[in-house]
Amino acid sequence: MGSSGFSWKLPDHPKLPKGKTIAVIVLDGWGEANPNEYNCIHNAETPTMDSLKKGAPEHWRLVRAHGKAVGLPTEDDMGNSEVGHNALGAGRIFAQGAKLVDLALESGKIFEGDGFNYIKESFETGTLHLIGLLSDGGVHSRLDQVQLLLKGASERGVKRIRLHILTDGRDVLDGSSVGFVETLENDLAKLREKGIDAKIASGGGRMNVTMDRYENDWSVVKRGWDAQVLGEAPFKFTSALEAVKTLRAAPKANDQYLPPFVIVDESGKSVGPIVDGDAVVTFNFRADRMTMLAKALEYEKFDNFDRVRFPKIRYAGMLEYDGELKLPRHYLVSPPEIDRTSGEYLVHNGVRTFACSETVKFGHVTFFWNGNRSGYFNADLEQYVEIPSDSGITFNEQPKMKAVEIAEKAKEAILSGKFDQIRVNLPNGDMVGHTGDIEATIVACKAADEAVKIILDAIQQVGGIYVVTADHGNAEDMVKRDKAGKPLLKDGKVQILTSHTLEPVPIAIGGPGLAPGVRFRNDVPTGGLANVAATVMNLHGFEAPSDYETTLIEVVDK
Numbered sequence: 183m184g185s186s187g188f189s190w191k192l193p194d195h196p197k198l199p200k201g202k203t204i205a206v207i208v209l210d211g212w213g214e215a216n217p218n219e220y221n222c223i224h225n226a227e228t229p230t231m232d233s234l235k236k237g238a239p240e241h242w243r244l245v246r247a248h249g250k251a252v253g254l255p256t257e258d259d260m261g262n263s264e265v266g267h268n269a270l271g272a273g274r275i276f277a278q279g280a281k282l283v284d285l286a287l288e289s290g291k292i293f294e295g296d297g298f299n300y301i302k303e304s305f306e307t308g309t310l311h312l313i314g315l316l317s318d319g320g321v322h323s324r325l326d327q328v329q330l331l332l333k334g335a336s337e338r339g340v341k342r343i344r345l346h347i348l349t350d351g352r353d354v355l356d357g358s359s360v361g362f363v364e365t366l367e368n369d370l371a372k373l374r375e376k377g378i379d380a381k382i383a384s385g386g387g388r389m390n391v392t393m394d395r396y397e398n399d400w401s402v403v404k405r406g407w408d409a410q411v412l413g414e415a416p417f418k419f420t421s422a423l424e425a426v427k428t429l430r431a432a433p434k435a436n437d438q439y440l441p442p443f444v445i446v447d448e449s450g451k452s453v454g455p456i457v458d459g460d461a462v463v464t465f466n467f468r469a470d471r472m473t474m475l476a477k478a479l480e481y482e483k484f485d486n487f488d489r490v491r492f493p494k495i496r497y498a499g500m501l502e503y504d505g506e507l508k509l510p511r512h513y514l515v516s517p518p519e520i521d522r523t524s525g526e527y528l529v530h531n532g533v534r535t536f537a538c539s540e541t542v543k544f545g546h547v548t549f550f551w552n553g554n555r556s557g558y559f560n561a562d563l564e565q566y567v568e569i570p571s572d573s574g575i576t577f578n579e580q581p582k583m584k585a586v587e588i589a590e591k592a593k594e595a596i597l598s599g600k601f602d603q604i605r606v607n608l609p610n611g612d613m614v615g616h617t618g619d620i621e622a623t624i625v626a627c628k629a630a631d632e633a634v635k636i637i638l639d640a641i642q643q644v645g646g647i648y649v650v651t652a653d654h655g656n657a658e659d660m661v662k663r664d665k666a667g668k669p670l671l672k673d674g675k676v677q678i679l680t681s682h683t684l685e686p687v688p689i690a691i692g693g694p695g696l697a698p699g700v701r702f703r704n705d706v707p708t709g710g711l712a713n714v715a716a717t718v719m720n721l722h723g724f725e726a727p728s729d730y731e732t733t734l735i736e737v738v739d740k
């Protein structure tokens with residue numbers, strides 16, 4: 183115990199034993215919604231998940247996974263992997279990046295901080311470049327925040343601004359890029375009237391340009407670098423609106439995958455390469471898909487691709503993206519301080535932990551789960567395994583992804599007897615759901631269900647316990663709906679929803695190691711993802727810290 187009275191030691195649970203092997207399975211993008219033709223989970227064969235549901239209400243229930251339950255600004259904010267895994271791992275609700283940026287903009291503090299003062303040093307003689315996702319999805323970024331940032335910079339002496347936009351179509355409807363570009367162009371026109379030279383300089387679809395994650399495919403970041411920094415891209419236009427409209431007209435074009443483009447002047451010269459003395463802000467608040475670019479912009483030593491030129495810039499992230507790596511060194515808003523996560527507590531209490539997913543979700547069950555912290559708490563007690571994801575494809579082409587491989591790794595870890603907690607993320611429902619391909623998403627959900635079965639069978643063999651849950655909805659509703667819940671039509675066609683949803687997610691507990699009297703309490707009706715950590719700690723035989731969101735379970739005499 184330290185002088186403050188703080189201790190990592192968790193009290194013993196009065197009724198539940200230690201030493202059980204526990205599988206914690208997170209089905210990514212697996213919400214609960216009414217059965218209908220757009221509910222891919224319902225329409226897939228999912229015998230394992232269906233059988234768990236029969237355990238309701240004692241061993242199966244729903245928990246909230248969106249809005250304030252996961253620290254987002256409003257109840258209209260859909261859940262996402264970052265906030266979902268943060269809540270699952272941390273056991274408490276933290277105001278998240280979206281909210282923290284809102285507050286900093288509202289109070290004006292963002293413009294008084296070190297990060298802004300640093301980039302401001304370039305305003306007199308250099309250009310301010312803003313790079314990020316042009317969207318109101320609220321998952322990685324928000325257009326209204328960019329607008330306030332532009333306004334704030336314009337009131338504080340900026341003379342030249344260049345925007346490098348990434349079109350979305352993943353957290354928002356495909357095709358919405360056109361409207362966002364129009365809005366932004368209007369704002370920039372107003373800045374120009376005030377004498378500020380403000381333009382969009384480059385762009386591209388988020389999944390094709392810049393926003394890769396967990397180092398799955400550096401060529402994505404390189405395509406962005408070439409356009410944003412070098413001013414080079416296969417497509418050249420004289421306006422961003424023309425760019426997006428033209429590129430969207432190609433067969434099968436999609437906002438997520440638009441090719442990189444640069445905006446050029448009458449002489450064909452790019453209007454906004456990044457050069458020595460400029461300032462750069464990456465305006466996404468969410469870390470996972472900005473970290474790779476942040477490294478390229480900041481690290482002197484870098485060999486992931488040939489940068490050709492490494493301009494001497496003043497660079498700040500909207501947030502600090504990685505607290506361990508201190509990346510980037512400068513940022514406009516401090517990230518949530520997610521401390522004392524369940525992973526850290528459990529390791530301090532001797533719980534041996536195995537975590538696994540494939541690359542595209544690997545950081546979710548490690549970095550996000552551990553409060554946006556990379557690396558092990560204690561390498562002697564933990565093992566994290568990453569299974570390489572396919573790269574260069576959209577996941578509707580391979581909807582089974584690496585579900586079986588992840589499950590087999592988990593099974594091996596369970597049967598090895600070397601671990602007390604085996605934690606996985608099964609990405610299928612989410613990654614394939616984001617493609618908007620309904621047939622493929624049904625295949626994806628079936629594959630995830632089969633993977634769950636492999637893990638539950640292993641738990642059965644060792645007399646363990648399982649906790650099966652999800653981080654937010656996605657595959658259970660693939661259509662945009664009106665307020666009354668009816669599919670919304672556009673030009674006579676339904677609009678496919680590629681984004682997450684506001685739906686709750688299931689949580690199921692069971693397995694031969696679950697003590698007979700354990701059941702879900704009925705007095706936590708509004709329970710959310712943050713209640714899961716205390717629940718899992720109890721199942722490991724510990725009481726949760728008193729400031730954690732309450733456990734979902736009770737133990738009754740049987």
Ligand SMILES: O=C(O)[C@H](O)COP(=O)(O)O
Nearest residue numbers: 262263264321352353612
């Ligand atoms: O980054 C993404 O793929 C989407 O914007 C959100 O999906 P995730 O929160 O499930 O990662």
Ligand SMILES: [Mn+2]
Nearest residue numbers: 210211263653
């Ligand atoms: Mn997710």
Ligand SMILES: [Mn+2]
Nearest residue numbers: 211612613616
């Ligand atoms: Mn997702």
